[in-house]
Amino acid sequence: MTVLRVIAVLLTGFFVGLTLEGIARKIMARVQRRYGPPWYQNFIDVFKALSKRGISHGWIFDFGILMALGGVIATLAFVPLGDLVAFPGLDNIFIIVYLFAVGALGMAMGMVGSGNPNASIGVARALTQMLGYEVPYLVAIAGVLYYYKTSSVSGLMMAQQDTWTLFKMPIGGIVAFISLLGMLGKKPFDTPIAPAEIASGPMVELSAKYMGLLMLMHTFSIFVEISLFVDIFLGISNYLTFLLKFTVVWIIATLISAVLPRFRIEQVVKFYWKVPLSLAFVQVLFVLLGWVF
Amino acid sequence: MTNSMNNTIERLKSIIRNLKVEEIDEREVKIEIKPEMVLNALSLLKGSGYSHLSIITAVDWIEENKFELVYILFSWNDGGKFIVSTKIDRKKAKFVTVKHLWPIARYYERELHEFFGISFEGNDDMRPLFLENWDDLPPLRKDFDPMEYSKKKFPDREYHKDVIHEAKVIRGDLNG
């Protein structure tokens, strides 16, 4: 049964993730006054990339990419999708955050292994940015954990019976959403991959198959990140309402990204540590004081 | 000519004898001077408001066996243009740099070295700028034939199609 649930989670991640990415491209296109690609474009892209012959840059590179994908897939398996939980009782937020780091680490390792200076700069930026958004995010989450007194994601979700956490702790919700944008690499926080500056940064040396794998990894990690946000902040949901909320969050993130340019890397960190971090502390303070709606 | 141009020419005349002045239009004047006076004239012009260096270029007068160096100066105050020209020997194409007056001159001079083979004393940076692995005469010299070079290096396409037959088919004169 667990195996089936894991497969269901992964398939959801795959299909919904790629479809929504396609839809995001369509939405972007509409804002930009055009039609955009068909919604299934990303499936084609991934499979095409996988069909091509790629160039490896040594075993660290290969291993890094596999580690990144494996890590993210493993993370995804632990994330509850509404009422679909692959490992009930194991969906502890700390496990998820910890596993998630494996993926990021793998990616960093692989990219630096490619030897391209642009990739190194990109990875450095990605890690810096991580530093930026993780701190306010974790502080905000810590407030939530403290309030609900549980670290199980399902537990956090089930605890929102009367009101969504977002409304209970709006400041924390906003902080988490802003951090989410950073995690997703959406503008204004897509600094690590900025094509115009460092030629897609980490991805610069990724060809064909590796690119396909990376796209998959990207899709899964987006899925993990948004799922966590939906689970923790947007109330109780079953599988279907979960997907609906997921879509809404994703579309809002896309729309914001459509009209904003990107920050410089030091601006990213400055921004995160200035506004969201202080807000997060305020939120924690409120929680500590019991000022929760 | 504008007043300021007239005054400037007067001042030029006071330091340079035999100044050849040619008025091209009301805001454009060409002055021809001897190579050794060019620096003086240019710094005087720069001091008189004609401080914007539009371009440094050269003309290859192959029949006279001379290169004509041309400095075009422009004043933002009255819109006047001075074309300062001097002729140097084509065989020993050498001149002095003006990069201390205008930093950009360094690159104009480098370009002239590449395209005409003129070297500039005081400007040591004479590496090729636009061309890579160049293996012929400096290309803007009049005795360089680009067509010949292109033929030698970059082959043309030869078509083998019977175009007229095809045209007749299109016209309907012939079938297929």
Add this chain to the structure above:
Amino acid sequence: MKNKTMPDKDFFSPIKAWKFLFKKPVTIKVPYVKREAAERYRGFHINDWNECIGCGTCAKICPTDAIKMVEVDDLPQEYGQKPQRPVIDYGRCSFCAMCVDICTTGSLKMTREYVHISPEPEDFIFAPTEKGIHGIEEVPVGWVRDEASELLELERVEMEMLDGEERVQSFIEYVKGYSKEQAIHEAARCVECALCTDRCPQHMQIPEYIKAIWKDDLNDALKWLLKGDETNNMLGANPFSAVCGRVCTHKCEEACSIGNRGEAIAIRWLKRYIVDNVSDYKKIIEIKPAKKDKKIAIIGSGPAGLSAAYFLSTMGYDVEVFESLSKPGGVMRYGIPSYRLPDEALDKDIAFIQALGVKIHVGISVGKDISLESLKEKYDAVFISTGFSLGRSTKVPGTDHEDVLQALPLLREIRDYLRGEGPKPKIPKSLVVIGGGNVAMDVARSIARLQKVEYGQVDVKVTSLERTFDEMPADMEEIEEGSEEGIEFYPGWGPVRIIIDEEKIKGVELKKCVEVFDENGRFNPKFDEIQKLYLDADMVVEAIGQAPDYSYLPEDLKEQLEFVRGRLVTNEYRQTNIEWLFAGGDIVNGPDIIHGVADGYWAARGIDEYLSKGVK
């Protein structure tokens, strides 16, 4: 006009862009939606093959060298056309439409087609046709030439002439000739298509000398005139450049590609400009051939005879010319009136020929003073170019009257008189000229001048069978200039009889001509006998054509020779059936000077070949 201060930060203003989420995108859904290009679009070419003359101007203006002219073997071979069509390499074309703007006929246009894709590079070269390059029946036409984008100069530089009233008062040459500026301007109009060269019987290198004029290098121009294409047996040389520069029938100008849409280049006047503006040919042109030990006799010093003499002597032969009249030049000296061709011009040409060593024996009439056989004995080859010296008569009643004159003798008489070598011809108070050719015009205009001097007024009438000026064989400009000088024209009338009263001519009775040529194009006039016209005159000149005089040919030779309608039959080298006898000029080809020059040229080459064969 707008706020010049920089806008402040606004957190929410970028969000306004979301409004486009629900608006229709601006995307044009190519390839499902086809967008027509603009009306002036410069797409691929079309070329109307029926209109195109293959002049190759498009290839010359092309800045990318994309257009090549390629032979098309089955196109009609006509004068003023070349059997070639432009082929455009879209691996070069920059779509600038200069070819369209300069096209001499307007056959080349650009379409609004702009899509051409192929993996095969060979698919990018085309000879555009009426259907474009893709064979579409109705190709949407894009960029076409209009008045503003014209790249040719269609109007000729006007030649200054004395006006009719003034020129009729004397025999002074009334065409003034181009000044340097005018000539260079006129020469600049040329596009070097060389259609004129093809059309010229002598294939003169017209584009070359026009180019030399444009470059203001008259010596070079003169070389092209007198030596032609030196690499190709002097093809195109013309020793009578001064003459032809004035009185040539300029068939070249009919072929001129500029003439398709505008006025042809004044090739004749440009030629005249060259010779008028060089002092002495001898100083410029060097001809020092290796002497050949052969002698050639030439009978007749008309254009053909003297040209043959010129070319033969440039080849190194000894040439002697026999002329029955007192001065060399034939029709140029005695036929063409001096207001069109002054003696000085002719003398300039002849002097150069003589300077090459040609001996001209004047006053010797072959057949009378010396026999053809004896010439054959003394010389290695003989060239005859005796021309058409006899007049033709209409043979209507009354033409045997003494005041009914033949054109050629009259013209000769007038010229001798003007030169001060002959008596004053009889000057009629009123004259009727029968005939519509150039000779008729010459007579009419010469007499008009004499009348003006003698009586102060002009009364000359010209009648011809041809019913319109276009049909008349005379040049249009001759007719126009004649009218300006006061000559009246009565086209479309045929003479019935000369009205003679008391031994004196009173006039001519004419009937209406309804048709000159029959269906087969043969001369076969039909008349309307009822419509009559009476013209007053006290003198009538018949100028309806000339005939050759072969009386000098011995009977036995005459039998060997072949004649068609009075003309000798020769091969392309003007060699008759008798191998040592060559012929040219009016008795072979006619009808004008430049044909005579061509005859002289080919005969010279023929003689050269014949004689060098003999050596072998």
Add this chain to the structure above:
Amino acid sequence: MSTNERSIWEKIADQLRSKSLWMLHYCTGCGAIELPPSMTSRFDMERFGMGPMATPRQADILFITGYLSAKTLRRVIYTYEQMPEPKYVIGFGSCTLNGGIYYDSYATINRLDYYIPVDLYIAGCMPRPEALLEAFNELMRMIRKGEANGWKRYKENYEWYKQNQLRSLGEVFIHDEFHE
């Protein structure tokens, strides 16, 4: 020449490849000015799944947008060889065919297929965005049919291409003259 036989996997892959062509964002010549319109809202080539890619590693098509100077050709050869197979090349405009208006220039090459294989040419100077989109559709068709085999030709005739490159360029190697 290269065979047209493909395994069933290749056929499926070609279908996918034709629907997801990533172009290399490299403006080699003036034709690049018509690329932004075709990429952006007015013509929107993302409708066909095409998009710009920042590095040659991820690109499927290389556009040679017009003339190539010898100096650029070196980089283009580098770039082309860096692209993963299968890769396609489209030549824009007259210049890639036979030199275009620069046929007599001392700095530009005259025919592209002498140095790298070209799958498709577009006529025009410059080709309009519409022509570009038509060409992309044509290329997609060719990929589906397995006709776009330039990359195979390059492998098969590698020696010939190298020889031509050397003839025109002297050496293909790029000297790093700007770094001491």
Add this chain to the structure above:
Amino acid sequence: MGEVKLFFGPNHPGMHGNFSVHMYVEGDTVERARPLPGFLHRGFEKLMERRLWYQNLALIPRICVPEPDINEVCYAMAIEKIAKIDVPERAQWIRMIILELARIASHMMSFPGIGGPLGLYTSSFWGVADRDRILDIFESLTGARIYHMFIVPGGVRKDLTPKIQDLIVKTLDYIEGRLPDYEDLIFKNRIVHTRLKGIALLDRETALELGVTGVGLRATGVPYDIRKVDPYLFYDKVDFEIPTATDGDAYSRVYLKYLEIYQSIKIIRQCLEKMPEGKVNVPLSEGSALRYKVPKGQAYVHIESTRGEYGYFMVSDGGEKPYRVAVRGASYPQTFIGVEKYLPGTRIEDVPIWLSTMDVCAPEVDR
């Protein structure tokens, strides 16, 4: 991390055109930079000597790709100056319309120019799509979208018909209506402010010393515009302003371009109003285009392009081909001395912004 060597271009998404900057990066900051031009070198100046006066018309627009018309105007005006040709008035007005349309089109390209480096792709997509409307005008007026080959010595090739005039009026209204959208999206955008303000600074003294012209100079507070200082065509007969700013940074340069679009629209409207009827060209010289000649002489003609002073120095020896033509690319100073001296110190995030707002334009530098 130590010094890292970065190749910025020629094949780089942040690079406009085929140009390369090699730099050493320490951390995120550029330590040293070297411009590496020549990828677009075609030898125009030599090729022009090989072509007839009229044939060159097909060649010259290709020197500058985003704004080809300035070449045609410079070339035509230089010849007219040497040959002393009086161009019909209507032609001059039409030239001004074309120049200003080209200026709008080119300035529209500055939205993608900063949209790309900033990642604000919406502005890129909008900008290029709206610029396409101007290209539509060009297509119906001149017969081609990019290389118009329309302005000839002596005038223009064809007349401006009322139909095209309507199209221009309509398009200008459309563009003017669209401009506030850009202001909302770009110029009021908080993040754009943080990214562009104070970036790629150029002060007045440096700009003047380098010979930087155009928007780069005007952003430092001086209203130096050749249209005003040394008027050509009929720029002295129309009413327009020269927008200036005092900051000398990337933001003010882009914003000045935005303001100049308004001024250009204003100029075009005046041109359409003031344009008299009449001929649109006179032949360059006598004869057919194959035999046009220009008398002996020299002239320097410069005009205000979108990037600054764009000039042609032309020498004629009286023949049928130019003897020498030298082109002053407007962005020459920025591209060479600017990149070498003033790019160092910039963070790599800002390098594409620096290059884009400084108007580094490879084709006109390489020629």
